[in-house]
Amino acid sequence: MTSSGLVISDEDRAALESWLRSSTVSAGLVERARIVLTVAGGAGTAVTARQVGVSRPTVIKWRDRFAARGLAGLADEPRSGRPKTIDDSAIIAATLDAPPEKLGVTHWSSRLLGRHLGIGDATVARAWRRYHVQPWRTETFKFSTDPELEAKVHDVVGLYLNPPENAVVLCVDEKSQIQALNRTAPMLPMRPGLPARATHDYKRNGTTTLFAALEVATGRVTDRCYDRHGKAEFLDFLKKVAKAYPRRELHVVLDNYHTHKHAEINNWLAKNPRVTLHFTPTSGSWLNLVEVFFGIITRQAIRRGSFDSVAQLIEKIRTFIDGWNDRCHPFTWTKTAEEILPHA
Structure with missing residues (x-):
């Protein structure tokens, strides 16, 4: 048929014009409505193609389908191809x-x-x-078998959410066997599209153990590095922490490592009643906020470093912690014990 022969009813015209104004009608239907309305307005095929921005065959196709089937002719027909054989x-x-x-x-x-x-x-x-299914991925989990799990969670979380008045809450732990690794070649700096790269080969230059006490209210860290991590080192570090907070009531959160419960530790605690230890449940070190700090220092200062000696490694750790204490921030715990226990 010719373009001049296309006639549309008032009802169809109203529907087509509503498509042009709608924000929910597909772009394809809007384009077809514009073609039909332009042709019905008396424009020829070439003029319509130019005004709408489509080809002449496209104008002819939708003009003829509307003439034959009305509005229904402007809808998409079922696509060809093999249907799904399994849902x-x-x-x-x-x-x-x-x-x-x-x-x-x-x-x-x-x-x-x-x-x-x-x-x-x-x-x-x-x-x-x-459906966000990823069979190749796996994660680990571990349930605590501590018979005092509930009491310990309430104790530690209670310190975080409602610390005793005028007392300092500290999270203490040791990060043992930190290796002073020296890469056999300098790191390659990152470039657009490429991350920084380090050689797979390295030389081991010894290890150190970092003891750290994180003040929950401020994020400030007290630290010391030792060659070992036995009861003597832990007691020495406790004394350092107590000296850093003179005449203050201290509540120390730590794990169940056997050196933390040694008789010599208990004897010292008996002579220093202002220091109270609070133990996390067995397999519950995630309750100890100093573990968050250990993750930070590992990512930002240790993992990508290259160290010729243990002394150089220790100096790097101290430099990082000095800088950290200048920019530190409170560590805020948000979950209650009741929210945690069903998942512990």
């Missing part, structure tokens, strides 16, 4: 089942599962992405 729920269900023993694998890959189900690996991958 996503079946793919996810198969993913959760262990692979057959004959495959000798611990988990499915998209290719193995696709072959097993008789579908393409891309179909499997799309289903995994849609």
Whole structure:
């Protein structure tokens, strides 16, 4: 038919014009409505194509389909291609089942599962992405078997959320066996699109143990490095911490390492009643906030360093902690014991 022969009813015109104003109608339908309205306004095929920004065959296609079927002719027709042979729920269900023993694998890959189900690996991958299923990933967990778990969680969390008035809450632990590693070649600096790179080869130059006491209210750290991490070193560090906070009531959170409960430690505590130890549950070191600080110093100062000697490593640790204490911030605990215990 010719463009001049296209006639549309008032009802269809109102519908097409509403499509142009709508923010929810697809861009394809808006374009088709503009074609039909332009043609019905008396424009020729070439003029319509130029005004709408499409080709002449596109104008002819939608003009003729509207003439033959009205508004319904502007809708998309069913797409060709093979329909799905398996739905996503079946793919996810198969993913959760262990692979057959004959495959000798611990988990499915998209290719193995696709072959097993008789579908393409891309179909499997799309289903995994849609439902956030990642068979190749694994994480670890550990439940505490401490018979005093509930009491210890309440004790430690209570210190974080409601510390005693005029008292200092400290989190203490040791980070042992920090290696003074010297890379066999200088690190390559990062470049656009490439991270900094270090050689896989290194030389071991000894180790040190970092004792640290984190003041929860300020984030300030008291530290000392030792060659060993036995009861003598722990007692010496406790004395250093007590000296750093003279005439203050100290509540110290720490783990159940045996040196923390030695008779010599208990004897010293009996003579220094202003210092009270609070033990985290067995396998509950995540309750100790100094572990967060150990993660920070590892990432920012130790892991990417290169050290010719233990003395150089210790100097780096001290420099970092001095800088940290200039910019430190409170460590804020937010979860209550009741929120934690179901997951502990």
